[in-house]
Amino acid sequence: MEFLVRIETDLPDNLPVERRASLLAAEAQRGRELIADGRLLRIWRTPGRRANVSLYDARDATELHDLISSLPLWPWMSVRVEPLAVHPLELLDAD
Amino acid sequence: MEFLVRIETDLPDNLPVERRASLLAAEAQRGRELIADGRLLRIWRTPGRRANVSLYDARDATELHDLISSLPLWPWMSVRVEPLAVHPLELLDAD
Amino acid sequence: MEFLVRIETDLPDNLPVERRASLLAAEAQRGRELIADGRLLRIWRTPGRRANVSLYDARDATELHDLISSLPLWPWMSVRVEPLAVHPLELLDAD
Amino acid sequence: MEFLVRIETDLPDNLPVERRASLLAAEAQRGRELIADGRLLRIWRTPGRRANVSLYDARDATELHDLISSLPLWPWMSVRVEPLAVHPLELLDAD
Amino acid sequence: MEFLVRIETDLPDNLPVERRASLLAAEAQRGRELIADGRLLRIWRTPGRRANVSLYDARDATELHDLISSLPLWPWMSVRVEPLAVHPLELLDAD
Amino acid sequence: MEFLVRIETDLPDNLPVERRASLLAAEAQRGRELIADGRLLRIWRTPGRRANVSLYDARDATELHDLISSLPLWPWMSVRVEPLAVHPLELLDAD
Amino acid sequence: MEFLVRIETDLPDNLPVERRASLLAAEAQRGRELIADGRLLRIWRTPGRRANVSLYDARDATELHDLISSLPLWPWMSVRVEPLAVHPLELLDAD
Amino acid sequence: MEFLVRIETDLPDNLPVERRASLLAAEAQRGRELIADGRLLRIWRTPGRRANVSLYDARDATELHDLISSLPLWPWMSVRVEPLAVHPLELLDAD
Amino acid sequence: MEFLVRIETDLPDNLPVERRASLLAAEAQRGRELIADGRLLRIWRTPGRRANVSLYDARDATELHDLISSLPLWPWMSVRVEPLAVHPLELLDAD
Amino acid sequence: MEFLVRIETDLPDNLPVERRASLLAAEAQRGRELIADGRLLRIWRTPGRRANVSLYDARDATELHDLISSLPLWPWMSVRVEPLAVHPLELLDAD
Numbered sequence: 001m002e003f004l005v006r007i008e009t010d011l012p013d014n015l016p017v018e019r020r021a022s023l024l025a026a027e028a029q030r031g032r033e034l035i036a037d038g039r040l041l042r043i044w045r046t047p048g049r050r051a052n053v054s055l056y057d058a059r060d061a062t063e064l065h066d067l068i069s070s071l072p073l074w075p076w077m078s079v080r081v082e083p084l085a086v087h088p089l090e091l092l093d094a095d
Numbered sequence: 096m097e098f099l100v101r102i103e104t105d106l107p108d109n110l111p112v113e114r115r116a117s118l119l120a121a122e123a124q125r126g127r128e129l130i131a132d133g134r135l136l137r138i139w140r141t142p143g144r145r146a147n148v149s150l151y152d153a154r155d156a157t158e159l160h161d162l163i164s165s166l167p168l169w170p171w172m173s174v175r176v177e178p179l180a181v182h183p184l185e186l187l188d189a190d
Numbered sequence: 191m192e193f194l195v196r197i198e199t200d201l202p203d204n205l206p207v208e209r210r211a212s213l214l215a216a217e218a219q220r221g222r223e224l225i226a227d228g229r230l231l232r233i234w235r236t237p238g239r240r241a242n243v244s245l246y247d248a249r250d251a252t253e254l255h256d257l258i259s260s261l262p263l264w265p266w267m268s269v270r271v272e273p274l275a276v277h278p279l280e281l282l283d284a285d
Numbered sequence: 286m287e288f289l290v291r292i293e294t295d296l297p298d299n300l301p302v303e304r305r306a307s308l309l310a311a312e313a314q315r316g317r318e319l320i321a322d323g324r325l326l327r328i329w330r331t332p333g334r335r336a337n338v339s340l341y342d343a344r345d346a347t348e349l350h351d352l353i354s355s356l357p358l359w360p361w362m363s364v365r366v367e368p369l370a371v372h373p374l375e376l377l378d379a380d
Numbered sequence: 381m382e383f384l385v386r387i388e389t390d391l392p393d394n395l396p397v398e399r400r401a402s403l404l405a406a407e408a409q410r411g412r413e414l415i416a417d418g419r420l421l422r423i424w425r426t427p428g429r430r431a432n433v434s435l436y437d438a439r440d441a442t443e444l445h446d447l448i449s450s451l452p453l454w455p456w457m458s459v460r461v462e463p464l465a466v467h468p469l470e471l472l473d474a475d
Numbered sequence: 476m477e478f479l480v481r482i483e484t485d486l487p488d489n490l491p492v493e494r495r496a497s498l499l500a501a502e503a504q505r506g507r508e509l510i511a512d513g514r515l516l517r518i519w520r521t522p523g524r525r526a527n528v529s530l531y532d533a534r535d536a537t538e539l540h541d542l543i544s545s546l547p548l549w550p551w552m553s554v555r556v557e558p559l560a561v562h563p564l565e566l567l568d569a570d
Numbered sequence: 571m572e573f574l575v576r577i578e579t580d581l582p583d584n585l586p587v588e589r590r591a592s593l594l595a596a597e598a599q600r601g602r603e604l605i606a607d608g609r610l611l612r613i614w615r616t617p618g619r620r621a622n623v624s625l626y627d628a629r630d631a632t633e634l635h636d637l638i639s640s641l642p643l644w645p646w647m648s649v650r651v652e653p654l655a656v657h658p659l660e661l662l663d664a665d
Numbered sequence: 666m667e668f669l670v671r672i673e674t675d676l677p678d679n680l681p682v683e684r685r686a687s688l689l690a691a692e693a694q695r696g697r698e699l700i701a702d703g704r705l706l707r708i709w710r711t712p713g714r715r716a717n718v719s720l721y722d723a724r725d726a727t728e729l730h731d732l733i734s735s736l737p738l739w740p741w742m743s744v745r746v747e748p749l750a751v752h753p754l755e756l757l758d759a760d
Numbered sequence: 761m762e763f764l765v766r767i768e769t770d771l772p773d774n775l776p777v778e779r780r781a782s783l784l785a786a787e788a789q790r791g792r793e794l795i796a797d798g799r800l801l802r803i804w805r806t807p808g809r810r811a812n813v814s815l816y817d818a819r820d821a822t823e824l825h826d827l828i829s830s831l832p833l834w835p836w837m838s839v840r841v842e843p844l845a846v847h848p849l850e851l852l853d854a855d
Numbered sequence: 856m857e858f859l860v861r862i863e864t865d866l867p868d869n870l871p872v873e874r875r876a877s878l879l880a881a882e883a884q885r886g887r888e889l890i891a892d893g894r895l896l897r898i899w900r901t902p903g904r905r906a907n908v909s910l911y912d913a914r915d916a917t918e919l920h921d922l923i924s925s926l927p928l929w930p931w932m933s934v935r936v937e938p939l940a941v942h943p944l945e946l947l948d949a950d
Contacts, residue, residue, distance in 0.1 A: 001157075031659045040659075044655060044656070044660075046936075049934055085615035102618075137280070139194075140276065142346040143362075181234070183218070184233050191286075270429075271368060327435075328470060333482075369427075374415065383558070441476060441558040458809075460809075463536040507849065519845060519846070522726040522727070527847055557813075564795065573712075632712070650713070653858070666761075693944065697944065709939035718939065719942075726761060727845040727846045729845070754883065
């Protein structure tokens with residue numbers, strides 16, 4: 001099942017520079033893993049913001065929660081999740 | 096997977112009385128079927144409104160859409176769906 | 191009487207690690223008690239967030255306030271409460 | 286248990302004059318009964334609007350729904366209900 | 381004239397324990413005075429929140445501001461005020 | 476006591492031309508009376524909209540409701556009222 | 571450039587049955603063309619609603635407007651458009 | 666003085682075809698005049714909607730209201746106006 | 761041209777007492793100047809809040825920005841500005 | 856392609872004076888470059904706020920993100936972006 005996920009990230013100003021750098025590197029690494037695992041299908045930047053829109057494939061909301069909360073920046077994220085249903089046009093398209 | 100579903104129903108004023116009565120009877124009948132099938136787990140009235148809150152069990156958002164749109168009053172409903180993840184407390188509770 | 195309760199929890203960044211751990215353990219313990227007492231009927235995670243949706247059974251809003259504010263994390267919670275009325279479908283279902 | 290209730294009423298423009306008058310008379314009559322029965326404790330007008338704020342006493346949300354939907358104008362009302370808990374100051378006050 | 385007043389109170393985390401206790405005691409004391417003076421007619425807790433709903437009687441908005449800002453916790457309060465008009469049902473009721 | 480009042484007016488499309496004209500003339504006439512009576516202190520147009528912002532002087536919210544609902548277009552108005560308190564700067568200014 | 575597009579469709583109740591059917595058929599046909607042309611990359615149903623979320627590829631907002639307004643149901647649609655920027659993770663992914 | 670103006674236009678479904686066409690032609694003609702007069706400085710379409718964003722130059726809000734309400738489609742428009750102040754960067758730019 | 765201005769002021773908790781006092785005195789002094797200059801026509805308190813509503817007369821939005829940002833508390837203010845157009849009733853009134 | 860961009864800037868209170876001054880100078884310098892490069896077409900102040908509205912020309916949302924995030928104050932900005940489509944009136948105007 002697919003989910004549309006919106007994430008705003010708000011790292012505190014007083015985070016030490018090295019801590020910030022290592023968190024961002026770990027975040028990118030975890031993102032690559034989720035893509036490789038076929039869980040993170042697409043990801044876009046919201047222009048102008050420290051935010052993204054992404055498309056996840058997960059068995060259900062419980063697995064989705066595990067995937068999102070596995071992101072190293074999760075403690076500083078505000079996340080909104082929207083469930084998506086298959087549209088008939090994509091079924092027709094597959095004929 | 097469980098979903099929390101909110102439904103507001105707004106039947107038009109000019110619906111003939113018999114049409115309204117048969118629609119409401121069909122709606123109640125379909126509701127009982129969904130309960131019997133284990134799809135509609137709980138349903139509550141929003142006090143004071145022509146609205147309800149309900150708890151569905153569905154394989155995914157696509158099946159949920161089919162269940163909700165099978166309700167006879169669906170053409171006059173405004174529906175909002177929220178995906179629910181399992182909470183660790185319920186897992187502990189099941190021990 | 192049943193109530194739908196939404197809780198967002200926002201623990202401050204600078205909470206010492208042990209304090210955080212003991213608070214979370216106490217919170218889970220109090221949750222198990224509320225379940226055992228038949229007050230906390232259901233609880234779900236809001237996927238992706240530090241938030242949950244729960245279903246309480248309480249005599250009235252005053253008792254509900256006592257139950258919620260007995261949670262150890264209450265000082266850091268933002269809580270919204272919605273009263274629920276019995277839906278006729280559940281009465282029919284009980285026949 | 287007390288509830289704060291907000292009601293906006295929107296009668297359609299094309300309601301015949303006599304129908305409107307009889308509905309308003311029935312509404313006032315039902316309001317007086319609810320006051321006499323100790324269910325409608327207070328009621329205020331929202332200045333400038335076809336709306337009111339009221340304070341109900343009901344056993345629970347189910348009874349409250351029955352009280353509100355017994356109002357003759359209910360089919361044209363938009364209603365919001367808020368549960369109220371006892372405040373410690375009123376307990377002190379009762380000493 | 382009556383006003384419906386909503387107050388959310390947000391005391392900072394780092395307030396010393398004794399300061400917090402003395403503020404809360406002073407707040408309760410001022411609340412009892414306002415009740416005794418016939419200015420604070422009713423007060424309810426918003427279940428689950430550090431918030432209340434109250435009903436004030438004041439000559440006008442200027443006096444109401446003086447009453448509310450006389451509360452010791454006022455510097456940490458977020459307040460919303462709604463003016464209330466007499467409803468004809470209460471006039472009828474007084475006959 | 477002064478009130479800030481916002482009014483949006485939405486006359487139905489199918490109102491006969493003469494009815495519309497006589498309503499608008501009556502509305503302007505009632506507006507001039509309220510100004511002459513010192514009740515309508517100021518009135519501004521919201522640019523681009525069929526709406527205005529106005530400043531009323533009324534004894535309380537009950538009298539304000541009577542003033543606003545005396546406007547011939549009231550049945551088609553959406554009205555929001557905000558109570559205003561005296562600001563100390565205006566007291567100083569009066570010295 | 572990709573755009574996230576949300577569409578709610580609200581066909582009027584009084585649309586003749588055949589007109590409705592031919593409109594829906596034309597809409598599905600136009601959707602298949604947009605998919606075949608590589609302009610409509612993905613489309614999902616919003617569960618429970620007469621609404622969808624879709625992903626378009628268009629040169630700019632002007633072309634996107636032309637694509638959306640070419641849909642036969644456009645006169646009854648409420649549409650919201652969100653521009654999407656490439657996310658670095660997808661660039662890394664393409665290596 | 667410049668103003669940012671947002672306009673949503675909602676022509677009723679039952680408007681006769683010729684009336685609609687003549688209104689749209691008159692609207693375009695008035696738009697060209699406003700551009701020629703230097704009052705309508707820029708205008709953009711909101712992609713996907715029957716809406717636009719525009720930039721007006723007017724002496725004040727009163728003249729702006731006259732300009733907007735001179736548009737033939739004004740009776741069916743919902744308009745929001747935002748006043749704009751000169752930004753220092755444009756002053757520097759003019760050096 | 762007149763503008764309706766809403767200001768919420770949020771001074772930080774840790775501002776030294778003398779700094780706070782001198783800021784408030786300077787703010788009141790600047791307010792009296794703006795009144796004397798005919799720029800600040802009216803000012804009201806929003807009851808219960810650290811907020812006010814005011815009526816300014818300024819040549820345009822640029823001058824209005826200069827007037828508001830000349831207030832000593834401006835760095836801690838949240839400000840919303842609404843342009844006002846002359847209402848025909850006030851023109852009639854001036855006859 | 857043009858974009859309407861809204862920026863609110865919220866520099867922290869505790870930023871050292873010289874740091875603040877050098878940031879503001881760098882911000883103005885970068886703004887002038889964006890104007891000189893034909894990327895920042897217009898910029899206005901939102902009166903009364905630490906905010907602006909601006910009009911950018913960028914190839915797509917990805918380039919727009921790069922332009923906005925090149926601003927030295929970007930880490931303290933809240934940004935909202937709106938894509939703009941060409942309006943037929945401007946095409947006519949160009950004839």
